[in-house]
Amino acid sequence: MNIAVLGYGTVGSGVVEVLKTNYKSIAKRAGEPIDVKYVLDLRDFPDDPIQEKIVHDYNVILNDDDVKIVVEVMGGTNPAYTFVKQALLAGKSVATSNKELVAKHGSELIAIARENNINFMFEASVGGGIPIIRPLMNSLTADEIEEISGILNGTTNYMLTKMSEEGAAYDDVLKDAQNKGYAERNPEADVEGYDACRKIAILTSLANGRQVDFEDIYTEGITKITDKDFKYAGKMGKSIKLLATSKCENGQIYAYVAPMMIGQEHPLFSVNDVFNAVFVKGNMLGDTMFYGKGAGKLPTASAVVSDIVEEVKHIHTNIKVEWQPEKLELSDMKQAVQRFFVRVKKTCPQSEVSRVFGQVQFVSVDGLDDEYAFVTGAMKEAEFDEKIAGLSGVITRIRYTQLSAE
Numbered sequence: 001m002n003i004a005v006l007g008y009g010t011v012g013s014g015v016v017e018v019l020k021t022n023y024k025s026i027a028k029r030a031g032e033p034i035d036v037k038y039v040l041d042l043r044d045f046p047d048d049p050i051q052e053k054i055v056h057d058y059n060v061i062l063n064d065d066d067v068k069i070v071v072e073v074m075g076g077t078n079p080a081y082t083f084v085k086q087a088l089l090a091g092k093s094v095a096t097s098n099k100e101l102v103a104k105h106g107s108e109l110i111a112i113a114r115e116n117n118i119n120f121m122f123e124a125s126v127g128g129g130i131p132i133i134r135p136l137m138n139s140l141t142a143d144e145i146e147e148i149s150g151i152l153n154g155t156t157n158y159m160l161t162k163m164s165e166e167g168a169a170y171d172d173v174l175k176d177a178q179n180k181g182y183a184e185r186n187p188e189a190d191v192e193g194y195d196a197c198r199k200i201a202i203l204t205s206l207a208n209g210r211q212v213d214f215e216d217i218y219t220e221g222i223t224k225i226t227d228k229d230f231k232y233a234g235k236m237g238k239s240i241k242l243l244a245t246s247k248c249e250n251g252q253i254y255a256y257v258a259p260m261m262i263g264q265e266h267p268l269f270s271v272n273d274v275f276n277a278v279f280v281k282g283n284m285l286g287d288t289m290f291y292g293k294g295a296g297k298l299p300t301a302s303a304v305v306s307d308i309v310e311e312v313k314h315i316h317t318n319i320k321v322e323w324q325p326e327k328l329e330l331s332d333m334k335q336a337v338q339r340f341f342v343r344v345k346k347t348c349p350q351s352e353v354s355r356v357f358g359q360v361q362f363v364s365v366d367g368l369d370d371e372y373a374f375v376t377g378a379m380k381e382a383e384f385d386e387k388i389a390g391l392s393g394v395i396t397r398i399r400y401t402q403l404s405a406e
């Protein structure tokens, strides 16, 4: 089986390495050896044996009937979308790690693959090396999915873990994450939650079988989280995690990305550093968790190669993926019921807080003498917004928990 790899960056070189390192065991599982015939890249790699396979013109790959599978690991939607669509229309299966591409064009590309009796697979697009796409499509098919909550961004989870464990300030952990190569020089996609938003859009589309537009997902990043917030979290035995969630409540589907204060009883509480995890609640199965490395060269490449193996095994058969182009309307986040953690200046009397919010839990922390915090009961976010607007001296608010049992 000959394949072509589009992009020889971190993931592309990882795919080549995984296929080489595990050549024999992969061949056994796939039923035949898998060989990389071409690697498309703008650059040359004179010191790398890959150079003999490098091509700069995509048409070489497109016009070669010998190439049955195209692996897109370039990232971004342009030219990835055009290249992938052309490959599928030419009867070649595609495996991709590209979350932007899948979130935006997934349903269309799946439909083209179906019409051409080939496959479009994207296991690596969410959770890197963690198997989550195939379990959702093939294993959890007996269940109605009631909730998916994930730590889907390793960079921000690393930063929040450092803030929690070392009391470090946001700017310092961001610099550290950049120095370690986790965060980009422009860290916006990670810290503003955009990366996690694309990923939860994909999972929500698959869980519901319809298109979820990522633009419709409420997205709040971690840029406003401070070391002071973690002082309160520590005192209460909580942690703050950037969660990407979709859940069905009373027939309404909500999807959002936001920092959440969660307790030790939450399955995602102990997911630290660059690790990712996805918690899935099915109406028959109950709770299940998928945990592992959500980024990095070899973990991500491992997921891409698992798609390639699946495509080799089903080279003339389309594996049905239920993701229709009809749009799934998400409910307004403001109608979702949450509890809230709020920090206020001491100029706002506690009696005023109790008057506005009723019974709350007050918290204070040594060393933060000008302020205190409180945790509200459960209420619709719209109601919270209204109440908080009438309170003076509010410093910040963080959604407190997602567990309905609490």
Ligand code: HSE
Residues within 6 Å of the ligand: 128, 152, 153, 154, 155, 156, 182, 190, 195, 294, 295, 296
């Ligand atoms: N920037 C992403 C992360 C990479 O930190 O998780 C994987 O999509």
